[in-house]
Amino acid sequence: MRTSSEFNNLGVATVLYNAYIRSKLDYGGIVWAPSEEKYNIMLERVQRKFARWLYKKRYGYYPYLYPSSFVAGMVDLETLKFRRVVQTILHYLSVVHHKVDNPIVLGMVRLLVPKRLSWNEQGTVAPRRRPRLLWWPQTRTNYALHAPTVRALGLIEDMIARDNDIDIFADHFKMLCAKTEIFVNNYLM
Incomplete structure (x- = not known):
């Protein structure tokens, strides 16, 4: 300066x-x-x-x-924290969308398959809360809690839970980028 x-x-x-x-x-x-x-x-x-x-x-x-x-x-x-959080989420989403080739990270991203839907007496599916999509490991230390993969998967899961219109597999990547910035700006900053 x-x-x-x-x-x-x-x-x-x-x-x-x-x-x-x-x-x-x-x-x-x-x-x-x-x-x-x-x-x-x-x-x-x-x-x-x-x-x-x-x-x-x-x-x-x-x-x-x-x-x-x-x-x-x-x-x-923008604050540096805002940029780091957005970069973290977008990196893991770009791995899922095959825009970045990172087989180690892709191996760490595990999906949770929902349980079989229950039927009520009228023959329709009983309403229930939306199940989690991503699995992230349970940690016992703060060091492991703040590891990049655990942090990123928790942020993505939180973003999905707050906005029901997000589909990380079907939505266009540019739309995911915009929704990620909105999510981080509204809920984390």
Whole structure:
């Protein structure tokens, strides 16, 4: 930021930030996403500093009293946590849709076959709650609870449970991307 302080075009500063800093903060985020909030805050501090600098350049004054989420929204930056969660869900969905070749992850994604439907006296299927679709292992430690596969499968299952219109096998991938961003923005942030 110090070396680009003479730039008048804010688009150039944003491109430099995305190329040199944000790419390093996002790299491998699916694997090493912090499980504790204090580490997440440490990562977000870098982006908050850039967002405040960019806000000052764009609007002419430094936003001392504004919340960081407001400042980031004003300069069109998503939080790093939001990006990591969306990337995690979309990576596992892209493996299921055969857009990414990752046989190890595909071997970890297991489907639960629903039990036979019960019939009532009128000869129709008795209503019941929607069964879970994905199996994820039960964990005994926090380390295993925050493993990428366990985290991703839990997030996908939560997304399916909250939106009954999602079919991860039949829906178009672009629609799944849009619904994933809506889910993460509405329920997790």
